[in-house]
Amino acid sequence: MHPTRALHGSTAGLRRAELLAAISLAIDLGLGQPMEHMLRSSLIATRLAERMGLDAQRRATVYYANLVGWIGCHADSHELSGLFGDDIAFRADTYGVDMTGLPFLRLMLGHVGRGLPGWERAIRTTSFLLTARNRVAALIQSHCTSAGVLSDRMGLDRQVGEALTCIFERWDGRGMPKGVGGESIPLEIHIVRLADVAEVHLRSGGVEGALEVVRARRGTQFAPTVVDAFERDAAAILDGLLDIDVWTAALARAPDRDRTLDSGEADELLRAMADFVDLKCPCSPGYSRGVADLAAAAARSMQMPSADVVRLYRAGLVHGLGRLGVSNHIWEKKGKLSTAEWERVRMYPYLTGRILSRVSGLESVVSLATRHEERIDGSGFPRGVTGAELTAQDRLLAAAVAYHQLLEPRPQRPALDRTGAAEQLKQEARAGHLDAESVQAVLAAAGHRVPRRSPYSAGLTAREVEVLRLVAQGRSNREIAAELFIAEKTARNHVERVYAKLGVSNRTQASLAAIDRGLVGFAGEAATR
Template sequence: MQRRSESSPGPRDGPRRAELLAALSLAIDLGLGQPMEHMLRSAVLAGRIAERMGLDARQQAVVYYANLVAWIGCHADSHELAQLFGDDIALRADTYGVDMRGLPFLRMLTSHVGRGLDGARRGVEVVAFLLTARRRMAELIGSHCASAGTLSDRVGLDRQIGAALAYAFERWDGAGLPAGVRGDDIPLEMHIVHLAEVSEVHLRAGGPGRAVEVARARSGTQFCPRVARVFQEAAGELTDGLLEQDAWAAALDRAPDRARVLAGDELDTLLRAMADFVDLKVPCLLGHSRAVAELTAAAGRLRGLPATDVEVLYRAGLVHGLGRMGVSNRIWEKPGPLTGAEWERVRLYPYLTGRILSRVTGMEDVVAVATTHRERLDGSGYPNGVRGRDLSVADRLLAAAETYQRFGEPRPHRGALTPEHAAGRLRQEAHRGRLDAEAVEAVLTAAGHRRVRRAPWPAGLTAREVEVLRLVARGRSNRQIADELCIAEKTARNHVERVYAKLGVDNRTRAGLAAVDLGLAW
């Protein structure tokens, strides 16, 4: 491969687990509408509070990782949030400005409902939301917490951390969701996480004084009074240098497993979990990153690339889409043409992928390939308009594989193309000088050798239930499933219930992840 050199990091210098989870937190930051390193700084702050309160090493480990990935489940609900509120990222950013209860919180939510619609239509949407607000928010948050626990397990975190994440939206006063747990029934570790994560935002906005003001105002409501008091009494010390220091280095220095290096299957397992995490953001992308990784690796083998380069290709395929976290679902799921501003946001996502992963040791070759998957030989690609002479064989293979996989998946503005149609479109791209012809043929050959699944389906699913599972995973409601399959809504609901029962799941996110695991995403 062109970029690999004798000085490239070897297995002993490979990615540390803590680095990859820190990178995941940067992707989470993007989806929260916060600048990168928000979660890293809040993890440092939470660690300082935990130390001051005398928590033991095990508790401090829970505080650290629960804070770092506290919002890992929220992106799994971006589809539902976008349907309710339009811009999922803007909504999450606004939540930090209010104590999430009562009329101020409701006003903030309703200000997002129906944005972009005319007055009458928006009024109808707002009234409909107000009539069902608590139930719908409880459903969303319940799904979020369940998804957070599942994703926490998949990235290899201790089960105690996944269990703690169930309290991400609970409050000291019991006014939280989904269960209304209150006071000391919420783990102390999560009380610290709640205060640290919000305080970091207000520290950035207005300094220690503003952070203390928010902690004092929300003590006894959103925040545990004991934790809030500790923060108020020692805010200067606890926040000292927090905004000036290298947040990446400071957070990694606190990682309980900071010396643990990943390689081989262990590394691939974590990268696959990260791929699933990003694909859950948009239902039509479910399984996309895994499929791209497998296809591009197969094409690399057909081209006779060395095993080390095929490994890099596979991993680049898994992580190429991490930057999608920084683009609202309002854009990803828009059925019509994008505006100029929306298109510019989309064009940034490969660059954001590079930003997220740029400081992970031993991933340099992977990042270099992953960030070029939307570049084109004629310079018409993005984000940098790189031309053919600067695109390696690996770059060209990943670009062709990602394009072919995308053609075969449904999008808001079109249905999925048949394999034959997708192949024709891919060859047209090569004919126009945008994609490399040899890379295209390698990808198409690899795609033609993929095994055709035959009955019986796994988990005891019927062919109809597989159809229903795929539609559920893409975010379809029971009514939409009924319309697409030309069946009664009650029948669709019964199918969904049977699918959930057979898979042992209870929401769309978990059903989607099960579909990926069983090879049924598409």
């Protein structure tokens, strides 16, 4: 049964416009822009479209073509990184030039082979010069195709997907992939392209800075009629955009701002988001769906409440959204990551939370999605929280993510087979990084044969079970130390580790956990014989 089919109404209040706006925040990160760049440029675009007299349907196309227009660029991050190194830095720099002619060529050459030894960079530069147009055209063709497909998958109107096929075309016909120009390009796209660039230069140079760039590209990148309409009323179009609550203002302009989703519609959109994220790295198509399905299956096997099954499924789908904020130059690096690079990787769950926390109705999903890299011994990231702070659902999602990551190839190692992944996951549990009970549930859900649950569940050692039984009897740390002939400090350390593994914070909770696991009373005694 589908994880959410039995929970009709569980997404009450979840609006499609908010989810699409959240996707735009992830797109911003991949463009090297601050979050809300696309939301702010959508406000510019819709204000401009109104002044040009576009009807409601065409304004809707402008709004969403702007919001998700660059969604396809993440699908070719692998190829872009292969050409220019840091794909995010390259995209950010493109806003500073008119993307044609010598300025654009100089920009591309400045990124080709960056960071490589001089001789290797020279070889790559020469090779790029010989094939530049064809290679860039192939990337842009991929972008446009991917943008249209992803737009359709997200349930946007057909007109949006059709318009996005021209997102790289120019008024002067020097764009790609088809080289069409003038009025052969939808007016909506002419508006979108201007708004996207104007927003970046508004932030760096104010209204005059935005106007200067727009005027300079009149009749080349931008349509003269669109530039003229923008120039006539630029102050009003750009008014207050750097001061207002952009999220609220942009959602107020969303064509379908009042449309709420039922459970099935919500999951379909979340699955589209998952697929969008997985395109970031070619080694992981279907990765997020696999994590979601596995986490939900494991939760059902542990007889978790149906609401928790749904939360785990949805968190599995979107847990990797923050990966778009990390360059493929880092994700695909074969050597050791630098301190700065590793810190960037450690931040991606935090970025996931930043993106999704804006969506009303996803709060419980966000709390799970941001903790999937945490470990019960505190060795995880981004916050390094320990077992006492991690719920059973947190631990289960972490195990499901870890299992699927082991099945993926990495620059430093090939993908493990199912047996190898299972053994590695068990080792992580034995080392106290992952919760043993969660690991067992994940492996069982993945189809592995697992032994009957050990009495020492939650990864407790035999000594820790002894300590837990004494805690349940109300013994103090000093009394535990005397009973086991160990130092009081050692007893205290054992107690703290037991609490962390069980996810509890006091003796009462520890006692109840011991009872639940059969570690005290007759069952617990029998288990040691």
